[in-house]
Structures are given as structure tokens and as C-alpha cells.
Amino acid sequence: MDELLGRAWWMLMLRGAAGILFGLLALLWPGLTLLLLVVMFAAYALIGGIAAVSAAIRHRSIRKDWWIPLLLGLCTIAAGLIAVVAPGVTALVLIAVMGANAIVTGVLDVVTGIRLKRRGRTEWLLFVIGILSVLFGIFVLLAPGAGALALVWMISTYAIVTGSLLFVVSLAARNGRDAVLRDEQKTPLHS
Secondary structure: OHHHHHHOHHHHHHHHHHHHHHHHHHHHOOOOOHHHHHHHHHHHHHHHHHHHHHHHHHOOOOOHHHHHHHHHHHHHHHHHHHHHHOOOOOHHHHHHHHHHHHHHHHHHHHHHHHHHHHHOOOOHHHHHHHHHHHHHHHHHHHOOOOOHHHHHHHHHHHHHHHHHHHHHHHHHHHHHHHHHHHHHHHOOOOO
8 A cells, every 4th residue: 555655646745735725715715605615625526536536546556455545536526526516505515515525535544544554654644634534524514504604714724734634645655655766776686
């Protein structure tokens, strides 16, 4: 799995950057209309989902557990498509879709974090991201009547924090991959 992350570090970076951008845009425009929030969420979900699916498919020959990022990407794309197809959706349904997406992707991130726990590097951040996502999803589903401004702030903070953590994980995965490549170049081939 760490080899998959090393090769697909850019997927985590793209997902993190999309989260940070989504969160910052939502914070800069606190008076967002629901439609703009739907569009921003859809873009965030589609970019992150496509990146995850692409990385999983490209690297499926590396490990048998490549299906985890594939499933994560498909769930995220589905959430984004729901937001695109039904932009007039009520705030409660949007909140439920976002909460359910956060729980599903959080569980998948926890599974990935647990599988990588043995590596002892910064992959534990995936576990933290997953727990934050699950807690965020539960909170969103339990408090759907929160005010629109509070919802924007909560979603923005969640997206920035998890996006930042994903960005850190991507850098660690890239640096780990680069270290392995340097070691391979230093090791002479034996015939």
C-alpha cells in the first residue's frame, strides 16, 4: 500500500489542494447562496473523486487493495454528481449527502490508515483524516438545522483541515518514494 501511495502521491495532493481551495472560497464568501455552495461542493467532490479513481486504476497492478482508493473515488464522484444533477436540492438533502459522503470516505480513510499503520511514517494522518471525516459526517447528520452561515464555516473548516492533512500525507508519500528511488540508484545491480 505504501508503494501505491508513493506512486500516487499526486492524487492525495490534488485531493488536499481541492479541499483547501473549497474551504478558503467558502470562508471568503460567507454569504454564499445554497446554489453556489452546491456548485463548490460538486467541484470539490468531482476533482477529488476523479483523482482517486484515476490513481487506483493506474496502479491496480501494484497491490490487491487498490480497490480502497477506487471505492473512495467512486463514492466521492457519486456525491458530486448528485449535487450537479439536482442543484435545486433542499439544504437538508445537501447536508445529508455531504454528511453521508464524509462518513463513507472517512471510514475508507480509516481502513487505509490502519493498513498503513505498520509503516511508522506519516500515514497515520490518514487515520486522523478518516476519524475527522466520520465525526464531521455524524455531526452534520445530527444537526441538519444549523444556520447557513454556521454550516458554511463548519464545512470550510473541515475542508481546510482535511485538505491540509492530505497535502502533508502526499508530500511524505512523495518524499518516501523519492528516497526509495535514490536508494535503488545507489545499489549496484548484481548479475
